Amino acid sequence: MDIAIVGRHTKVSEDLRQKIFEKMEKIETLAPRATRADVHVVHERNPKHGNERERVEITVRGGRVVRAEASAEDRMIALDAAIQKLVEQLRKLHERKVHRHQGKTGLHSVPPAPEPAEGDERVASVEAWEGAPEGSHREIPIDGTPIVIRSKTHAAPPMTVADALDHMELVGHDFFLFHDADTGLASAVYRRRGWTYGVIHLEQSDAGVQAEEAERESA
Template sequence: MEIAVVGRHTDVTDRFRDHVEDKLAKVSQLAPNARRVDVEVTHEKNPRLADQSERVELTVRDKGPVIRAEAAADDRFAALDLAIDKLSERLRRSRDRRKDHRRRGPGVSPPVDVRPYDEVLAAQPEPEPEPASLSTPGDAVEYQLGDSPVVIRQKLHRGEPMTADEAVEHMELVGHDFFLFIDKESARPAAVYRRRGWTYGVIELDATCSGAAPVTSLT
């Protein structure tokens, strides 16, 4: 299993790289098909965030969905320990889910609540458009929002056709509250998001509205 360690706004020492390899040894036990683990270390320079100045993000890539976990602390070794605990829990959850899916068979979906797009986003302010140059999946840019201290990180992901059930599974495994995807049946861009308890919502965009670019299914 390949382990790739990179630093954003910081240098990564050989001592930390060796520590990462030792700590991630158990990943191969929980995910024997894992081909690669990406470890991203970020240093936050803002003194007001000193207790979370070191952030570690772990991404496991194998034949199934991507599984991700991240954590922050005042020390990167402590942040790594926290992130590995989260990652291990999600790897176990993924393993148990596959076992349960094989036992029950296909066709069993989590509860999904579909609400109108306007109802979900009515109270949210419109973001200010900012120029960005993103052309390849994985590309990311950061920019400051006007004169405010707000920094926005924009990243391009490849949209994969899948069902809402599959999108919920991907969302749970990366630990996010939402997940963007291309609906396999309608070929429309969509998002699942976490609601209360074990219920989820689905938002689809009408790509045929005036001014919208045509959307095709990605294969």
Template sequence: METGIVGVGVSVTDRFRSVVEEKATRIENLVPRAQRLEVKVTHRAYKGGRMEDDTVELTLIGKGPVVRAEATDADKFAALDLAVDKMCEQLRRAKGKRVDARKHPHGAHFEKGSGELTGIDVQPASADMIHAVATGEIPIITGNEDEPDYTPVVIRVKSFDAEWMPVEEAVDRMELVGHDFFLFIDARTDKPSVVYRRKGWDYGVISLGAQSAPPAEVLAS
């Protein structure tokens, strides 16, 4: 497995490279077919220079889905240890989920004949919540945190290309990126949906219902 290291705001020393190579063997043992591990180290110094930290981002590339993990610490070597631990745990969970599914099928199950999805929690998103976000009742970060009316309630905005996939694949993708949720478009219903982790191997799905006209005040804005 190849490794690539990039430093942002920090130099990458030979010692750090050798530690990365050593840690990478843990990951390679779990996924022997992995092709490349990309490591990005970002150093941040906060206002006044009173606080600094390093964030290590790991991206594992192979024939399957991309696997990611990251961690932050005052020391980049400690951040690397934490990120590797996270990625190994994600890979173990994904492997354990596949083994458990073969031995004890449970959770989401799609009946090809009836088209029914069972064993998973499905519910529409709250119309009140959608309306609150659309009308700005729940604020979104815009970079104006210093303004007098700034609120500590934070919603960070990210945009991704839409991906169509079945619920089962979305669950696997969620496990591999180490998140508690995963946004996708259900290939069976063409509805924007989110899978989320509950307990153990139990998962839930939130899907948007049939489209309807937005409230008049949203159109006016």
């Protein structure tokens, strides 16, 4: 596996490079099909709070993309935390594959989970959204306000709910948008507490269909 190490707003010492190579050996064992890993070491300054932090971002490519990041005051601690996140994501993926192979109950046959109590859901962070697959993006200002919405579009093949969960775990997000291969609907899987997940399907209402038909007829 090729490993590319990049420093942003900082220099990466030879000692840190060697540590990265050593720790990535474990990732190679867990992800033998991986062909490349991009490791970014970022020095972050926060003048408002008068502190500085080190962030390590690791993206493993080859087949599926696996991504993890962590920040700490010490870059070695951040590296250890990012590696640990990668290991956990790869192990979860392996366990899910084993369960499927053994004929364990799939997501589609599981009864819907009860509605979560207030505060149960985990909201995805901006950092997680920035780690989404490559695609076109633009910023949309809201008239009369200082608010700007960042819009991002990327192409993706249809997939099953189980595959969408795998992708979500691998990139370390709390949600994942996808086209459901079984229903043909735009959908999203999201993480709840522990090992429970949720899935949302968007189905167009009759009013929306009628509006589209009327627009086509008038065109």
